[in-house]
Amino acid sequence: MRRRRTSVLVLYTHPLFGQVIKQLLAGEAWLRVAAVAAVDADAVEQALASAPDMVIVEEGVRLDLQLLRDLAPRTLVIDLSVDASGARRPRPGAVAANPETLVDVIRAHGPRRGSSARRPRSWPPPVVAAEARYEPQVIERALGDGHAAAHRPGVAPEVRRRRFLTTGIVAIAGYIATLVGAPALVYVLSPALRRSGEKKWIAVGSASDLKVDSPKKAEFTVSRRDGWIERTDRQSAWLVRRDDGSLLAFSPRCTHLGCAYDWKPDEKRFVCPCHTGVFAIDGAVQGGPPPRPLDRYPVRKRADGVVEVQLL
């Protein structure tokens, strides 16, 4: 007497899964794939209507499994995973399946052949595994060489499509990152990329106020930009007019340790009170610890007689 074949309903969330499972089960004489359908309310209705012996559901969506079990309590449900990489661990209580063992796993958990064909070996039926994967190896094996060779030898069209889409996703992500990242980088580096402006000439007084060889300390304020803040600093410089008409401007700091020095009119020299550094009227060191002459500022006289200096 010919045994009745086990009817199987395959439910997928991705059509490729249904195709793969159907191909893999094609060689099994003891079962018959009755229907392949997407997992939704209609498919669940169909599961009831055609009264399959076994339902294979893609991916461990608990909601669907529970629904199926509620609606068809006598049907064996296998929650199947196809994982060729072996990188994932099966869910607790589940059995892993890979392309080599897939059919064996289904066979092992399917209804016992013989007189009690419709009764599962154990009840409630076991959950086989959890995560559905779409590995190139599984797809190639299931679809066969002829199918793939029609497009490109060795690579199934689904695989090429997958690679194309992966490249596309990475490219779009890179495009967005560049579009936002490049301006943002320039934005952060903007102070460093900006060219520092020309040094300004600062008017510090009138040349007519300077007597020959009688240094005068000029006090002035310098304004500068600190981001969005306008700062004004008080600065000073020693101005000297020589008898040949030339002008000198010295930084008001001693070159030894930066103290403010002063002009001694009776001694006709600059003296620093901190460590008795002594400078001549042209800034040359005459004594004490200073390592170099007084620092000079660039200085010029405008046509209207105003003296201007540039700070260092």
Place this chain on the structure above:
Amino acid sequence: MAVRPFEWIDSRLRLRPALKDIVEHPVPEHVDPVRHPSAFVYCFGGLTFLFFMLLVVSGVFLAFYYVPSPDHAHDSVQYITKEVTFGAVVRGIHHWSASAFVVMLVLHMLRVFLQGAYKHPREMNWVAGVLLFALGLTMSFTGYLLPWDQKAYWATMVGTTMIGSTPIVGDFLLHAARGGSDLGAVTLARFYALHVLIVPGLMFALLGLHFMMVRRQGISRPL
């Protein structure tokens, strides 16, 4: 010998499975707009997250120049907009993403509500989403004050006065929100801390839960 950088890292950390999990995650048929044009409604959540990430990135860059003090807040924002190279771009991304974020957030919430997707077994994800909605609006409210211009000042004056109209504890809440009875330096500082530290931290944590739950439970189907 040349070594491909990704292979070098992958051979040590085995990143490939995690990466495949993201780029090769299959789209369930009922949310695929190619098969079902009306499935574009499932994009709202992802778009909300896209704008959230744009806000995070542009916000981090704004913090390079922004100073949350009454003396400097307005001037530093003007400096960003008018003087820093691409400053107007970075501020513009933050400005427009903020509006788009709220629009997408509301559309996403409407989709979930109208489809009844908040029902069993996704109640906890709905709660996480409602908390994210509240935190998103908190971000909008606190961020609005930071430019410290007339609109920001008076909008916050109105908003905090509304908080003050709460029965019984209103006065306490008003003082807590403003950091005193007046809207001033303390208000600006605490709004800044909420806007860049506290609320984003909470949102990151809740977003992690939100995504973990949707991956575990799947995207609901319309009834």
